[in-house]
Amino acid sequence: MGDLSGIAQHVAAAMQSPAVRAVIAAELKQAPNGITQLDLQDCGRNAAIKAMLDEGQRRGGAAPGTLCSAIAKADGMVLYMDRDLLARWDPAAVVPIVTALAHPGAALPAGFRGYRTPEETVDLPGDGSVTVPVLVVLPNIHPSRKSPRPELKGNAQSVTIAQPAKEAP
Amino acid sequence: MINQTSGLSLRAVLWAAIALVLGSRQAGAQALPAYLFDVVYHNAPFIVAETYNAFGNPEAADHLLKVDFDCDDRGDNNAPNIIARTVCDGGPTAYFSIAETGTTSSSGYYFIGYYYYHPRQPAGTFYVGPFGSQSDAHEHDLEGVWFIVKKSPYTPYGTLYAAVSEAHGALIPFVHNPIDGVAPGVAAVAGTYGYLNFWYQPTTGITRPVVMIRAATHGTYMAQDNTDQSLLVRWGFHGAYGIDPRSPQVYGTYRSTIHSDSRGILYMPMNGGCTPWAGCYRLGPYVRDGSWYYGLQEVATSPIWSQRAPPSFLFTGAPLDIGAGQTGLSYFTPSPGNVTGADPMWAWFGGRGNYVRTLGLNNHWYTFGIDLTGSSNNDVWWPSSPSYGRLLTNPAAEAGLRFTGLTELDAPMVYNAYGTTWNTRPPLPGPPPPAPLSVSIVKPTIKLSIVTAEGDYTWTSTVSGGSGGPYTYLWERDYQNSGIYYEVGRDASLTQHLACYDNGTSVALKLTVTSPVTSGTATNSAINVDISPCPY
Numbered sequence: 001m002g003d004l005s006g007i008a009q010h011v012a013a014a015m016q017s018p019a020v021r022a023v024i025a026a027e028l029k030q031a032p033n034g035i036t037q038l039d040l041q042d043c044g045r046n047a048a049i050k051a052m053l054d055e056g057q058r059r060g061g062a063a064p065g066t067l068c069s070a071i072a073k074a075d076g077m078v079l080y081m082d083r084d085l086l087a088r089w090d091p092a093a094v095v096p097i098v099t100a101l102a103h104p105g106a107a108l109p110a111g112f113r114g115y116r117t118p119e120e121t122v123d124l125p126g127d128g129s130v131t132v133p134v135l136v137v138l139p140n141i142h143p144s145r146k147s148p149r150p151e152l153k154g155n156a157q158s159v160t161i162a163q164p165a166k167e168a169p
Numbered sequence: 170m171i172n173q174t175s176g177l178s179l180r181a182v183l184w185a186a187i188a189l190v191l192g193s194r195q196a197g198a199q200a201l202p203a204y205l206f207d208v209v210y211h212n213a214p215f216i217v218a219e220t221y222n223a224f225g226n227p228e229a230a231d232h233l234l235k236v237d238f239d240c241d242d243r244g245d246n247n248a249p250n251i252i253a254r255t256v257c258d259g260g261p262t263a264y265f266s267i268a269e270t271g272t273t274s275s276s277g278y279y280f281i282g283y284y285y286y287h288p289r290q291p292a293g294t295f296y297v298g299p300f301g302s303q304s305d306a307h308e309h310d311l312e313g314v315w316f317i318v319k320k321s322p323y324t325p326y327g328t329l330y331a332a333v334s335e336a337h338g339a340l341i342p343f344v345h346n347p348i349d350g351v352a353p354g355v356a357a358v359a360g361t362y363g364y365l366n367f368w369y370q371p372t373t374g375i376t377r378p379v380v381m382i383r384a385a386t387h388g389t390y391m392a393q394d395n396t397d398q399s400l401l402v403r404w405g406f407h408g409a410y411g412i413d414p415r416s417p418q419v420y421g422t423y424r425s426t427i428h429s430d431s432r433g434i435l436y437m438p439m440n441g442g443c444t445p446w447a448g449c450y451r452l453g454p455y456v457r458d459g460s461w462y463y464g465l466q467e468v469a470t471s472p473i474w475s476q477r478a479p480p481s482f483l484f485t486g487a488p489l490d491i492g493a494g495q496t497g498l499s500y501f502t503p504s505p506g507n508v509t510g511a512d513p514m515w516a517w518f519g520g521r522g523n524y525v526r527t528l529g530l531n532n533h534w535y536t537f538g539i540d541l542t543g544s545s546n547n548d549v550w551w552p553s554s555p556s557y558g559r560l561l562t563n564p565a566a567e568a569g570l571r572f573t574g575l576t577e578l579d580a581p582m583v584y585n586a587y588g589t590t591w592n593t594r595p596p597l598p599g600p601p602p603p604a605p606l607s608v609s610i611v612k613p614t615i616k617l618s619i620v621t622a623e624g625d626y627t628w629t630s631t632v633s634g635g636s637g638g639p640y641t642y643l644w645e646r647d648y649q650n651s652g653i654y655y656e657v658g659r660d661a662s663l664t665q666h667l668a669c670y671d672n673g674t675s676v677a678l679k680l681t682v683t684s685p686v687t688s689g690t691a692t693n694s695a696i697n698v699d700i701s702p703c704p705y
Binding site: 034035036037074075076077080082083084085099101103104124126127128130134136138139140141143 | 204207211273274275276319320321322323324325326328351367369371372373374375376576
């Protein structure tokens with residue numbers, strides 16, 4: 001889970017509350033265009049996310065303000081649930097597993113861990129053969145923040161080219 | 170002369186009209202769903218494009234351009250126009266195709282092609298025998314990469330499992346390094362292969378694969394990790410071209426090693442087409458390095474697809490059966506008297522490609538860093554497609570031809586703009602229907618529903634359900650019990666002054682409340698007015 005593990009653990013704590021689960025499930029299902037992601041960087045304004053962070057603190061997590069500040073400083077962060085799993089999720093009865101992927105486009109190992117509770121982790125199959133609801137913290141910028149404005153010339157993110165010691169055709 | 174010119178012009182117009190009719194999206198086709206473009210964008214690679222130092226116009230040699238950079242769909246003037254710097258739409262662009270299999274959001278695959286067009290291949294050598302070679306310079310060039318992305322319940326954009334890159338006819342396979350633990354068991358069917366490597370892009374939070382394009386010849390490869398120098402680890406003894414995958418996080422820069430005859434441009438994808446207002450610009454004829462954006466344009470909506478079959482101004486050569494009952498021409502059209510060695514993506518079929526010596530001697534393939542022998546390798550027996558067009562029209566079969574260990578390749582096709590299945594994916598879930606809006610009227614508290622004293626009387630409303638506020642209210646009163654209502658208020662509550670001149674009437678109200686997506690109506694039983702004694 002990498003750097004996002006702490007966020008996932010906090011979310012897992014909040015998910016022990018049926019009321020928070022209901023709010024988050026409703027918020028995910030109401031997301032426009034079938035984008036089943038919540039913009040965690042909206043934690044200062046979104047009531048559902050605030051409720052989740054508050055509940056996480058009540059169950060032993062970090063202070064919501066501190067957490068929200070850290071989330072806001074990240075490059076991007078969303079809370080995602082697969083739309084088919086979301087459609088089957090009964091938030092009144094089922095506590096979802098919470099995990100995080102630091103590099104979702106690149107690396108999805110054969111097996112990894114997710115939080116069932118803040119104290120208990122379970123194995124998740126990397127091949128996607130999961131049937132229980134899984135909330136995933138991802139480092140992506142939410143699609144609603146569709147600004148690709150960049151890092152171009154003059155920015156620290158520029159290409160550095162080193163010449164090879166050995167030549168080839 | 171005038172008549173001839175006029176005749177050509179008329180014919181050109183007619184051909185263009187016919188091509189537009191024949192070559193546009195098939196009837197009934199749906200536009201690319203937004204979620205699929207998101208998948209394309211999130212998997213779009215960084216591109217390290219070398220720029221050769223021997224040409225005075227690097228735009229004409231190595232920049233990524235549209236096939237209609239000169240604002241016409243003709244292929245026979247592209248090389249002259251780019252040399253003459255006749256460019257009206259020079260924004261860097263990669264074409265893409267996408268197909269989706271699997272009826273759920275986590276089953277099946279996305280098959281995504283990214284294609285890179287250059288108006289010219291200004292240099293190159295084509296081996297024709299054990300001791301001979303010929304020039305491979307030609308007009309037009311189209312190369313690219315084709316990704317096999319497994320859909321996943323853990324990420325909305327899938328996970329890249331394997332890729333092939335087009336380099337001079339061959340489709341070179343790439344998979345994850347086993348030590349990454351990703352997509353275990355997925356392997357190239359045969360031949361030399363490379364690994365997939367990525368750079369993290371801080372401004373988007375996206376980890377993208379990296380592609381490298383050789384200067385002038387435009388052979389395209391997935392970038393290799395050249396950071397390990399030990400013979401025992403990964404790519405320890407190759408030619409050292411490639412990238413440092415950790416460099417964005419460790420150094421704050423994208424570090425890449427390219428050929429000493431070149432400089433390098435770093436391209437990053439736009440979340441859409443290339444538009445100057447969004448920061449995507451033509452590089453121009455002098456740029457050989459720096460960081461730039463490239464736009465993404467769907468093949469299905471580009472001249473490449475609309476001009477694929479005769480009559481065409483962009484392609485020529487023999488018509489090929491590219492599957493799904495469709496035809497595609499063999500080559501890009503060169504200018505008069507010149508040759509083209511460039512073929513469109515439906516003509517790619519892999520195999521040993523062009524850079525092979527014959528007679529079984531010194532089979533030679535240069536793979537820009539995936540070769541374990543330094544500058545070339547001897548094992549070039551990559552598979553050949555049994556028919557044309559399969560990267561577009563039958564992608565699952567093509568994936569199975571080139572890789573082992575891919576499960577769910579039999580998942581049904583649910584979107585493919587190039588085949589016979591356009592979009593059969595179940596619709597994405599929209600917001601759940603709002604609960605019905607419940608509206609009720611609370612009458613003023615009076616005995617027996619009879620008003621016996623003059624004064625102001627207030628009706629209030631209670632509203633619940635629906636999509637939530639803001640609500641609008643419309644109060645109407647029955648005119649003298651006629652069943653005809655007239656408006657008396659637009660607030661959440663209603664106050665009416667009742668006096669003895671209302672004696673003998675009743676007050677029956679109707680309230681209609683509207684929320685943004687639904688509305689509800691309530692009526693109340695009447696109260697009667699009988700004020701006595703009447704003071705006037």
